Each structure stands twice: as structure tokens, then as C-alpha cells.
Amino acid sequence: MSGSKSVRTGTVNRKTNETEISISLSLDGTGRNEIDSGVPFLDHMLTLFSVHGFFDLKLLAKGDTEIDDHHTVEDIGICLGQVLAQAIGDKSGIRRYGTCYLPMDETLVRTVVDISNRPYLHYEVVVADQKVGQFDTCLALEFMRAFSQHAGITLHIDLLHGENAHHIIEAIFKSLARAVNEAVTPLEGVTGALSSKGCL
Secondary structure (H helix, E strand, C coil): CCCCCCCCEEEEEEECCCEEEEEEEECCCCCCEEEECCCHHHHHHHHHHHHHHCCEEEEEEEECCCCCCHHHHHHHHHHHHHHHHHHHCCCCCECCEEEEEEEECCEEEEEEEECCCCCEEEEECCCCCCEECCEECCHHHHHHHHHHHHHCCEEEEEEEECCCHHHHHHHHHHHHHHHHHHHHCECCCCCCCCCCCCCC
């Protein structure tokens, strides 16, 4: 059952006039992935998210990339957020909070997650380069905004230092994976939502 401690999985299908996306996620995986987004750099980032979060991830997306990658990247962020929320389920028994400091050569990124049911994104990242290959670096922000809103999480991402655009965005996705993994990990002795209110 989706959201249970034994099998925490989700599947989302989304079709608009701009994109068509199918995604499935298992929180208790080994990092297996099959990813074809139509945006090669995003494929690389989502592979890192899967591997470093130990999430099994399948994604097939088609979008109007002949215009640019914006719609595809944003909509995949929406779908990844939705499928994460589905896989987490009622949030019972999870740690709720996760933090990761992730170094990537000269770069250091801090990512902090609260699975709070209160979507919020703080994104303090300045990337000097507008492109990594053919990928618009500003789309990393669009992805994270869509992801946090539709996952229902509070997400803080800070670039503490770094220069290389590829390293910065890679560190963001890796640190996100590790922080989310920590936050969704079952906490021994906790049976309901980890909140004094009794729910999230």
C-alpha cells in the first residue's frame, strides 16, 4: 500500500498541451533508475538524485523542448513532488527533518528539508554561468520551486561557496537526495506524525 512502511511507492501520470510525463518512485530502493526526460542534463541530475537518495526512480517525459526546456523541467519538478508525497503517504513514523552538507570540489551546498505539509522554498544560490551545456542554469530554481510546492515540504537550499555551475547544480541535487532520504527514514518508536499537533 502506498505510504506504508513496507512498500512506500508512488506513480504519477501528467499530460498537458506542453508535456507528457510518467513517473514512479520507491523510497525504499537501491538507487535503480530509468530516466528519459528529453533534457540530458536533467537526466544526469535525476540519476544523481536516485543514486544518492537510494530511491528507485523511473521517468519518461516528452515536452516542447523545441521551444526550450522550461516547461519540461518545471513539470517534472511538479511530478516528482507529487510522487514523493504519494509515496510518503500519511507521514506516520518518519523522521520528518533532513539535512545535508554536500561538497563537490570547490563547491559546498547545504540543503535542509522539513516534510511539513507547508510548502516553502528558500533558494540562496547564485550561478554566474547562464548555461551548463545546453541547460539553462536558472531552471534549477524552477525545478526546486515546483518540487517543494507539490511535495508539500519546506526546503532550504544554500550555496555556501562554489564557482563551477555544473558542480553547484550537481551538489544541489545530491544534497537534496540525502536530505530527503534522511527525512523519510522511519524513526523507531514513532507511530504517528512527528508533531505536537498530532498531524502534519
